[in-house]
Amino acid sequence: xxxxxxxxxxxxxxxxxxxxxxxxxxxDGSFVVxxxxxxxxxxxxxxxISGLERLDRGEITIGGRSVVGETPAQRDVAMVFQQYSxxxxxxxxxxxxxxxxSPILKTPEDQIARKVxxxxxxxxxxxxxxxxxxxxxxxxxxxxxIGRALVRSPSIYLMDxxxxxxxxxxxxxxxxxxxxxxxxxxxxxxxVTHDQIEAMTMATHVGVxxxxxxxxxxxxxxxxxxxxxxxxxxxLGLPRINILPADLFGGAPAGASHIGLRPEHIAQGEGKPxxxxxxxxxxxHTRLHLVLEGHxxxxxxxxxxxxxxxxxxxxxxxxxxxxxxxxxxxx
Amino acid sequence: MSSYSIxxxxxxxxxxxxxxxxxxxxxxxxxxxxxxxTGFKSPxxxxxxxxKVLFDPTLEGYVNLFTTRTRxxxxxxAANPPQTWAxxxxxxxxxxxxxxxxxxxxxxxxxxxxFGSTFLSIFxxxxxxxxxxxxxxxxxxxxxxxxxxxxxxxxxxxxxxxxLMYRNLGLSDTHLGMILLYTAVNISLAVWLLKGFIDEIPxxxxxAALIDGYTRxxxxxxxxxxxxxxxxxSTAIFCLIFAWNExxxxxxxxSGTAQTAPPFIPTIIGVGGLDWxxxxxxxxxFLLPVMIFTILLRKHLLRGITFGAVRK
Numbered sequence: 001x002x003x004x005x006x007x008x009x010x011x012x013x014x015x016x017x018x019x020x021x022x023x024x025x026x027x028d029g030s031f032v033v034x035x036x037x038x039x040x041x042x043x044x045x046x047x048x049i050s051g052l053e054r055l056d057r058g059e060i061t062i063g064g065r066s067v068v069g070e071t072p073a074q075r076d077v078a079m080v081f082q083q084y085s086x087x088x089x090x091x092x093x094x095x096x097x098x099x100x101x102s103p104i105l106k107t108p109e110d111q112i113a114r115k116v117x118x119x120x121x122x123x124x125x126x127x128x129x130x131x132x133x134x135x136x137x138x139x140x141x142x143x144x145x146i147g148r149a150l151v152r153s154p155s156i157y158l159m160d161x162x163x164x165x166x167x168x169x170x171x172x173x174x175x176x177x178x179x180x181x182x183x184x185x186x187x188x189x190x191x192v193t194h195d196q197i198e199a200m201t202m203a204t205h206v207g208v209x210x211x212x213x214x215x216x217x218x219x220x221x222x223x224x225x226x227x228x229x230x231x232x233x234x235x236l237g238l239p240r241i242n243i244l245p246a247d248l249f250g251g252a253p254a255g256a257s258h259i260g261l262r263p264e265h266i267a268q269g270e271g272k273p274x275x276x277x278x279x280x281x282x283x284x285h286t287r288l289h290l291v292l293e294g295h296x297x298x299x300x301x302x303x304x305x306x307x308x309x310x311x312x313x314x315x316x317x318x319x320x321x322x323x324x325x326x327x328x329x330x331x
Numbered sequence: 332m333s334s335y336s337i338x339x340x341x342x343x344x345x346x347x348x349x350x351x352x353x354x355x356x357x358x359x360x361x362x363x364x365x366x367x368x369t370g371f372k373s374p375x376x377x378x379x380x381x382x383k384v385l386f387d388p389t390l391e392g393y394v395n396l397f398t399t400r401t402r403x404x405x406x407x408x409a410a411n412p413p414q415t416w417a418x419x420x421x422x423x424x425x426x427x428x429x430x431x432x433x434x435x436x437x438x439x440x441x442x443x444x445x446f447g448s449t450f451l452s453i454f455x456x457x458x459x460x461x462x463x464x465x466x467x468x469x470x471x472x473x474x475x476x477x478x479x480x481x482x483x484x485x486x487x488x489x490x491x492x493x494x495l496m497y498r499n500l501g502l503s504d505t506h507l508g509m510i511l512l513y514t515a516v517n518i519s520l521a522v523w524l525l526k527g528f529i530d531e532i533p534x535x536x537x538x539a540a541l542i543d544g545y546t547r548x549x550x551x552x553x554x555x556x557x558x559x560x561x562x563x564x565s566t567a568i569f570c571l572i573f574a575w576n577e578x579x580x581x582x583x584x585x586s587g588t589a590q591t592a593p594p595f596i597p598t599i600i601g602v603g604g605l606d607w608x609x610x611x612x613x614x615x616x617f618l619l620p621v622m623i624f625t626i627l628l629r630k631h632l633l634r635g636i637t638f639g640a641v642r643k
Contacts, residue, residue: 050542051541051542052541052542071541071546072538072541072542073541073542073543073544073545077542078543079538079539079542081538081539083535085535085539087536087539087540087554088536088558098540098543099544102543102544102545102549103546103549104544105544148539148543
């Protein structure tokens with residue numbers, strides 16, 4: 001395991017700037033999640049670290065060693081791809097053994113057998129080892145491809161939305177499993193996703209990318225509670241943060257054009273009256289959809305709330321975030 | 332549970348389709364059956380009209396194909412009784428077997444040149460197709476068009492320049508010359524077909540192999556080639572069939588050492604009238620390698636045709 005450092009890393013494809021001057025330190029043993037919508041440069045960042053793409057500018061070091069001129073094999077990284085991950089002409093066993101048989105590792109066969117059995121056990125696939133890779137379900141395939149990364153002990157694990165093609169139940173299981181494996185191994189992991197639950201539950205650090213730029217890097221809590229911009233604020237939190245005109249409740253700092261209110265940051269019982277449009281009882285809590293002076297607001301209510309559409313609720317901000325016209329946070 | 336299905340054809344439809352396929356197969360197989368049977372007929376049966384379906388089979392055609400024979404006097408024949416079943420067959424014409432014919436050598440030439448050029452076409456074609464498919468090559472589209480343009484005229488249109496070139500280079504009537512020539516003709520087909528197949532193989536496989544600790548060439552061998560096997564097999568069949576059947580250049584450029592079977596077979600006609608059974612025997616034997624090769628690769632060929640449709 002090792003610390004991975006990116007310094008002023010840039011990469012363009014033709015006129016498209018995929019990664020724009022990104023600097024980031026992935027501490028040894030950390031679980032870093034890169035968050036951002038499609039096209040934000042998450043996957044390109046992974047590919048730059050893995051060596052599958054060549055840098056335009058900047059520097060990448062793994063464990064203090066510059067890897068810019070090295071091939072993917074020399075960099076000692078393991079990567080899990082979003083799809084097409086297994087070698088279709090091989091059995092599951094051979095897929096798992098493939099990295100160990102590489103000319104760089106040349107592991108003896110008895111060690112390979114032991115390691116493969118071990119990883120298969122962790123991922124609950126020992127009974128599938130002799131299947132052809134194409135004879136697996138989607139979830140099994142993805143587990144095998146995670147396993148192919150886990151058989152090695154690379155400097156860093158790179159994972160490109162490894163869970164995105166799975167169903168919700170399996171995703172939840174593997175999320176926990178991955179996090180457990182990472183902390184057991186003390187592995188350094190860089191994980192790309194656009195799923196904020198994955199980001200919040202697994203990450204020790206979250207990096208938020210927007211149009212190739214790293215706009216904020218910090219713990220999930222920091223990103224959630226102290227977002228640097230309106231963009232970052234709206235990346236985390238479900239239901240999403242309510243973005244409203246700054247002067248709606250009064251008391252806005254000078255220069256603020258918008259107020260950002262997370263659903264749980266709205267106090268009920270005093271303030272301006274909003275009209276209840278819809279009530280969603282979700283069991284452990286209730287979601288209220290309100291309209292206040294023509295603005296939609298989502299907030300939370302008691303699980304046994306008796307509010308009904310048409311009722312009026314007075315609301316007031318409790319912990320507001322203020323953004324200027326360009327979207328930067330000012331308070 | 333109902334067995335009714337929208338996509339599954341009904342029994343009646345299956346019968347109609349089956350019958351059509353069988354009828355079509357019979358029609359296309361007719362010449363082959365005719366050649367096969369003629370090889371076992373006597374010269375008289377071979378040219379009888381209406382054609383004989385039932386006849387006394389004889390190996391005369393095959394004996395004539397593989398041997399040269401001389402006519403002998405009755406005294407000589409009486410003094411030298413036949414040694415083998417082949418001798419017996421030629422005795423009925425007062426002949427003895429003088430030695431082997433050139434057919435064996437010519438057939439071997441066909442094998443060397445046919446398979447040699449197929450191997451070379453596939454070897455070069457796969458590497459070129461991989462490069463075109465995966466790397467950013469300046470003017471790649473123009474280069475591909477240029478490669479294809481070599482097939483935009485009948486190859487024989489350049490027969491005279493090639494003839495002169497080969498004579499100057501000392502490639503006339505050599506195995507190497509014929510292998511290079513057939514490779515040159517086949518390579519455009521090989522590059523284009525194989526590029527299509529390799530394009531279909533997602534890059535992620537190679538990228539995974541690169542990260543798993545392999546070099547690009549190792550990834551190509553271990554990951555791309557096995558998956559391109561289907562495409563390689565079907566392309567190899569096309570290349571072999573062309574090289575195997577090629578007649579015009581073979582007539583023009585070979586006469587002895589490197590002569591292949593196609594220009595040799597018609598020369599059988601010139602020896603002592605039309606020996607149809609021997610010609611049919613030669614054709615039968617000539618068909619076998621391509622037939623065996625195709626049957627061996629048949630599974631791949633079928634998958635090759637449906638490639639792309641079923642993968643994703």
